[in-house]
Amino acid sequence: MRIFLAGHRGMVGSAILRRLSANGASVITCDRAALDLTDQAAVRGFMQSERPDQVILAAARVGGIHANATCPAEFLYENLMIEANVIHQAHAAGVRRLLFLGSSCIYPRAAAQPMSEEALLTGTLEPTNEPYAIAKIAGIKLCESYNRQHGTDYRALMPTNLYGPGDNFHPEKSHVLPALLRRFHQAVRRGEDEVTIWGSGTPLREFLHVDDLAEAALFAIALPAEVWRAQTQAMCSHVNVGTGSEISIAELARMIAGVTGFAGRIAFDPARPDGTPRKLLDVSRLTGMGWRARIALPDGLAQTYRWYRDNQHSLRQS
Numbered sequence: 567m568r569i570f571l572a573g574h575r576g577m578v579g580s581a582i583l584r585r586l587s588a589n590g591a592s593v594i595t596c597d598r599a600a601l602d603l604t605d606q607a608a609v610r611g612f613m614q615s616e617r618p619d620q621v622i623l624a625a626a627r628v629g630g631i632h633a634n635a636t637c638p639a640e641f642l643y644e645n646l647m648i649e650a651n652v653i654h655q656a657h658a659a660g661v662r663r664l665l666f667l668g669s670s671c672i673y674p675r676a677a678a679q680p681m682s683e684e685a686l687l688t689g690t691l692e693p694t695n696e697p698y699a700i701a702k703i704a705g706i707k708l709c710e711s712y713n714r715q716h717g718t719d720y721r722a723l724m725p726t727n728l729y730g731p732g733d734n735f736h737p738e739k740s741h742v743l744p745a746l747l748r749r750f751h752q753a754v755r756r757g758e759d760e761v762t763i764w765g766s767g768t769p770l771r772e773f774l775h776v777d778d779l780a781e782a783a784l785f786a787i788a789l790p791a792e793v794w795r796a797q798t799q800a801m802c803s804h805v806n807v808g809t810g811s812e813i814s815i816a817e818l819a820r821m822i823a824g825v826t827g828f829a830g831r832i833a834f835d836p837a838r839p840d841g842t843p844r845k846l847l848d849v850s851r852l853t854g855m856g857w858r859a860r861i862a863l864p865d866g867l868a869q870t871y872r873w874y875r876d877n878q879h880s881l882r883q884s
């Protein structure tokens with residue numbers, strides 16, 4: 567069994583790679599310099615020569631609320647291209663089983679909480695990440711369509727907000743948790759008495775440690791086809807993955823202040839967008855199949871902060 571892991575150098579991909587390696591799996595990887603997944607001919611050539619048994623698609627253009635809002639063309643174009651190329655060429659190369667990673671932002675902004683898989687395409691999307699969400703919805707529909715037309719077994723997991731070792735700690739382009747770990751850490755180091763966080767602090771988010779997600783991904787791809795199909799019904803190929811609990815951004819900031827040892831004042835910048843007010847996943851499908859998150863947020867935060875301190879001088883720059 568040879569598994570092609572796309573995106574193995576990213577936060578999620580490297581966590582999945584750690585786990586696959588620990589399991590002794592045979593994994594195929596290829597750096598972006600040698601295989602740009604937006605390049606159709608390159609992906610075709612790679613799939614035809616490697617002919618993997620399974621594919622895990624953890625490569626994407628990823629970023630926080632500001633990156634999404636300022637680079638919508640890249641978030642839509644690159645993600646559509648990566649998904650279309652990898653999913654289509656996997657099918658062309660005879661790959662029977664594939665796992666695609668989407669995101670909880672696929673659901674309507676006003677979806678009932680917690681958001682179940684059935685909420686897909688029932689309302690208007692959150693504008694700050696609509697292009698990214700549309701690309702991710704297209705990925706789900708590609709999986710469903712190849713399954714319907716060609717009898718493949720292409721599965722899609724919709725993770726909530728993720729964090730952990732290997733995250734992007736860029737001050738502007740990252741997600742909230744790594745951005746705040748870095749900002750509070752720097753404030754302590756510089757002796758500052760105030761840290762400003764974006765928006766009102768009232769939005770609610772659900773945070774899943776990337777090692778839990780990696781375990782969920784391998785759990786999901788290994789399930790027997792009839793078990794997966796029974797949970798996802800005839801056409802619906804996607805399943806949520808999260809912790810099932812949420813926290814406000816203000817409370818997250820207070821936790822991060824505690825972890826980093828910051829004792830000053832927390833200020834809010836209302837000129838920055840809040841994004842969606844609430845985004846809690848209904849994870850009963852995946853837990854019904856036997857998986858649940860294990861890493862509590864305080865433990866995951868402390869571990870991620872240690873990783874940041876140990877690696878802060880060799881972090882990626884974009």
Ligand SMILES: NC(=O)C1=CN([C@@H]2O[C@H](COP(=O)(O)OP(=O)(O)OC[C@H]3O[C@@H](n4cnc5c(N)ncnc54)[C@H](OP(=O)(O)O)[C@@H]3O)[C@@H](O)[C@H]2O)C=CC1
Nearest residue numbers: 573575576577578598602603604625626628667669727728
């Ligand atoms: N982070 C989060 O909070 C969440 C992430 N997800 C999903 O999880 C998946 C992984 O995200 P995450 O690990 O956080 O993202 P990262 O940005 O950490 O990793 C993305 C990976 O994709 C690779 N990649 C991007 N574009 C290309 C390309 N054109 N050709 C080849 N490789 C490419 C990157 O390569 P390189 O290393 O060369 O840059 C990198 O390895 C994505 O599908 C994302 O949508 C879902 C929900 C939340």
Ligand SMILES: C[C@H]1O[C@H](OP(=O)(O)OP(=O)(O)OC[C@H]2O[C@@H](n3cnc4c(=O)[nH]c(N)nc43)[C@H](O)[C@@H]2O)[C@@H](O)[C@@H](O)C1=O
Nearest residue numbers: 630631634669671695740741742745763764765839840841
């Ligand atoms: C995973 C998910 O990630 C993105 O959606 P998001 O959940 O809104 O992501 P975020 O982590 O960037 O912000 C969460 C909240 O936190 C607040 N916030 C405070 N201070 C900072 C801050 O310093 N940086 C950031 N980024 N946010 C901050 C911020 O204003 C917002 O209210 C999607 O674009 C999409 O890519 C997607 O799927």
